[in-house]
Amino acid sequence: xxxxxxxxxxxxxxxFRCLDPLRVRWAEVDLQRIVFNGHYLMYFDTAVSAYWRxxxxxxxxxxxxxxxxxxxxxxxxxxxxxxxxxxxxxxxxRLLRLGKSSMTLQACAFKGQRRLVHGEIxxxxxxxxxxxxxxxxxVLRDWMExxxxxxxxxxxxxxxxxxxxxxxAPLRHAIFVQExxxxxxxxxxxxxxxxxxVVARNRLGQAVGTGRLVALDARTGKIGRMAVLPxxxxxxxxxxxxxxxxxxxxxxxxxxxxxxxxxxxVEFYRRLGFEVASEPFEExxxxxxxxxxxxxxx
Numbered sequence: 491x492x493x494x495x496x497x498x499x500x501x502x503x504x505x506f507r508c509l510d511p512l513r514v515r516w517a518e519v520d521l522q523r524i525v526f527n528g529h530y531l532m533y534f535d536t537a538v539s540a541y542w543r544x545x546x547x548x549x550x551x552x553x554x555x556x557x558x559x560x561x562x563x564x565x566x567x568x569x570x571x572x573x574x575x576x577x578x579x580x581x582x583x584r585l586l587r588l589g590k591s592s593m594t595l596q597a598c599a600f601k602g603q604r605r606l607v608h609g610e611i612x613x614x615x616x617x618x619x620x621x622x623x624x625x626x627x628x629v630l631r632d633w634m635e636x637x638x639x640x641x642x643x644x645x646x647x648x649x650x651x652x653x654x655x656x657x658x659a660p661l662r663h664a665i666f667v668q669e670x671x672x673x674x675x676x677x678x679x680x681x682x683x684x685x686x687x688v689v690a691r692n693r694l695g696q697a698v699g700t701g702r703l704v705a706l707d708a709r710t711g712k713i714g715r716m717a718v719l720p721x722x723x724x725x726x727x728x729x730x731x732x733x734x735x736x737x738x739x740x741x742x743x744x745x746x747x748x749x750x751x752x753x754x755x756v757e758f759y760r761r762l763g764f765e766v767a768s769e770p771f772e773e774x775x776x777x778x779x780x781x782x783x784x785x786x787x788x
Contacts, residue, residue: 501598506582510540514577524572530607534597537581546643546692548721556627559618567609585634591615591623633693644690646734654687658700665717672774688734690727699727703735711739713749740785753777
């Protein structure tokens, strides 16, 4: 059995790369005015989804490609202290052990640095139809261990539409047309043919994000069509793509990057150096702001 972390010590917050935030809801508190004990299993199960998300792994699509699924074999909990209504918690999740066909995840509920409840969940990788166990695929094993080591979860491909359009187009259709209701005739335009495109792929080679850079003139480049699968948002995919597009703009000798940011993600771009440069306006039925960022000389 391959042991990722064999330490007998009880887990501390710093031990976890995946920390999923939540606020205790009224419906989760019992007559003792504390979180009902069974809800911690729900908290932990939800944090498992956050674990896959931070690995840039769209769970259902990945398991289909791996020809298997994960089934819970055993779950154990140890209660040390209680959470109460409206408290902010963080649920830590990490890989503890890997066997031939099973894995053990360690979970812990923290209030600040204080450990409230911890436990382990044992999963078996199995045939989804018969639920008979199968060896954990090497790619999944390596992927999880790489995440725990802090390695990058996506790789970026850059190129033109001829090279990347077959991967980018389905992503953009799923997010802009199906999720956001943008007309397909608006989503696709002539700029794709001359733009510099980027596609983010996870460790299964699945395309999970895309974006493009269009040179408006000798000075300014426009970043757009930034799209990340909903199931992997929060894995820094958008951040990695944006940085790659900004680097490309510098290589092209451009002095400024501009973009039309949907209002809910203005803060995302602001954290990466963009400044709001317009009042809200509507584009494809969605509120946007123009944002700009000066580029350093290459």
